[in-house]
Amino acid sequence: MTWTAPEPPPFGGSLVADERTLLEGFLDWQRAVLVGKCTGLTGEELAQRSCPPSTLSLLGLLRHVTDVEREWFNTRFRGTPVPFLYRRADAKDAAFDEADGETAEADYDRLVAEWRSSRAAVASASLDDSFIDSLRGPMSLRAVYLHLIQEYARHNGHADLLRQRIDGETG
Template identity: 80%
Template structure:
């Protein structure tokens, strides 16, 4: 049986909640949008690249955002040494360039697992907790949430176009 991406995990929350719940909810919403763009597609469909010379694909976005979550919530915010799944020196676009449709289910599950890991990593931290980012200077957890929301939103625009190219699905 051929694997197809499942429906997105449930998300939700109050739109009149406190700041933390709103930030977490909006990030979960953006995460679910990406998963929704993948729903029902096979590994081969997820791996279809946009338009040459671009190697961007839905599967590439899944892989890229897995490493982005790992980098920001574990590596940057907590200052932990992280082992990326796809990113490595000398291959900045490996998440896009080195996809294997046969590994789509594994890659998709890694993203879902990373979401849970990211949530757990910062569960005990306050939004004002900060770290020193080597490019941006001091950054709070609040800024990390906003950055990730922006990162997903930007890539979800790409995902809209990729999905439409694959099967005409929009929305």
């Protein structure tokens, strides 16, 4: 049986909630939008690249944001070094360059697991808790949420175009 990407997880919540709830909710919404662009596609379809020489694909995006989640919530914010799953010193774009439809189900599951790990990493933290980022200086958890929301939103635009190229679906 050929695996196909499932429906996105449920998301939602009040739009008149406290700041933390709003930030968590908007990040969950962006996460769901990305995997929603993958719903019903096979691993092979998810691995289809946009156009040469780009190696951009929906599967590559899933793999990329998995590493982004690990980096920002665990390694940078928590200071708990966790290795990238896809990016390597010798291949910073491996998430895209090495995306393979045969591993799509496992890659998808890793992303969903990473969301749980990210949530756990910051569950007891305050939005005002901060760390020193080597490129940006002091950053708060609030800034991390905003960064991840924009990261997903940017890639969701890519995902719209990739999905439309695969089967004409938009929205």
